[in-house]
Amino acid sequence: MTTDTVTIIDDSTGKKVQLPLLTPTSGPKTIDISALYKELGYFTYDPGFMSTASCSSKITFLDGNKGVLQYRGYPIEQLAAQSSYLEVCYLLMNDKLPSKTELAEFESIITNHTMLHEALKRFFSGFRRDAHPMAIMVGVVGALAAFYHDHMDIRNPEHRMITAQRLVAKMPTIAAWSYRYATGKPFIYPDNNLGYTENFLHMMFAMPSEDYKASPLLAKALDLILILHADHEQNASTSTVRLASSSDANPFAAVAAGIAALWGPAHGGANEAVIRMLMEINDSGKPLQTFVDRAKDKNDDFRLMGFGHRVYKNFDPRATLIRQICHQLLNDMESTGEQKKLLETAMALEKVALEDDYFVQRKLYPNVDFYSGIIFLAMGIPMNMFTVIFAMARTIGWITQWNEMVSEPGYKIGRPRQLYTGPIDLEYIPVDKR
């Protein structure tokens, strides 16, 4: 990073402060304000971090205006077309594409870490049957810290690597077992003869009483979706993982915090919210414009779920790719009438919204969550599992960002300040005098 400077002048005192202007490989230049409080005695104010870079990173690059997403410099379109989710995991974690031998070794390591400690099974039965699988996943992932004390020295690169491998390997088992428990079905153990996504579908849908073979079409579509969700710069859940880890908390606790943040409908919970919205539209029998008008009405908290993005102000490149997968899958499969109806409604809604000034002016386009739910439904995956799959995919992103942060010499605990607007210096009044 080369540095120029910017000068800030305090108009009330005339005091000037020169701050370094950092030039990234690509993207906006960044003012290093870390000396501002010391020099000028002022904080900066940026709730929601609209203009704030929380860290420097070499992992994922986004250009919101050009719809660019790159993992370790490789465009998402090339990775989606030619790579696999486990190869992308290797790329993100190791900052290089693996050789054939390295990839085979990595796949074998992941395959051999998919089992959970038998005692962990009892954690699932502590939940009510109708527990949301995300609630189960948050609890079980956090509990992994109780099982891996032997490899939790976060200063040890080998411990960090084995932790990353364990999490990538075990998330599909935890995800599938969350679903199996919630639906009263027996747990299906991982099968080391299957590929990553095939194994997940096997653990989700196989039954002890009959043969099951995951559809290669679905396994491939799911692998693609995992690639598209693997990492995404400093989004809310990744920032949560970084902040939680900055206190030197263990990575399982930090990832559990990331899962909790992802669950919100404004973030990873949007894929489930999109389907519920499309179903509400279909069941209402009302014209689409009614819902578009509601989304524009400031007095109505209804939003077009799956639309808009903090960074992408043109199009979300993942949405473009997922839209293609959606059409292809529904064409290749005997999808049910309801799935086709949901897709038709989604496409019609997209068309109406993209011709409406309100959305065009605010640069609100379909995001990664707008179509993914339709694909999950076509795979037979229930709505409350959509965000669980997003969490499964994003685990490699969280753990890679965690590894990057804790590997930096002298990283600091994250401790933002505030603009205090409450009362000050009040006199305490004893209760009998109030």
Ligand code: SDX
């Ligand atoms: C993900 O950050 C990431 O990278 C996240 C993610 C990842 O991979 O990690 O990409 C995954 O979370 C995708 C986003 C999924 N969320 C949704 O689809 C929920 C619906 N979208 C919104 O809630 C919203 O667009 C956000 C949360 C995604 C972005 O919110 P911002 O950037 O804070 O924008 P904003 O709320 O300030 O909205 C700006 C304007 C407002 O109107 P005005 O006040 O200017 O009049 O746009 C309006 C908003 O009311 N607006 C919408 C809208 N989204 C924004 N109006 C109707 N429907 C919407 N969906």
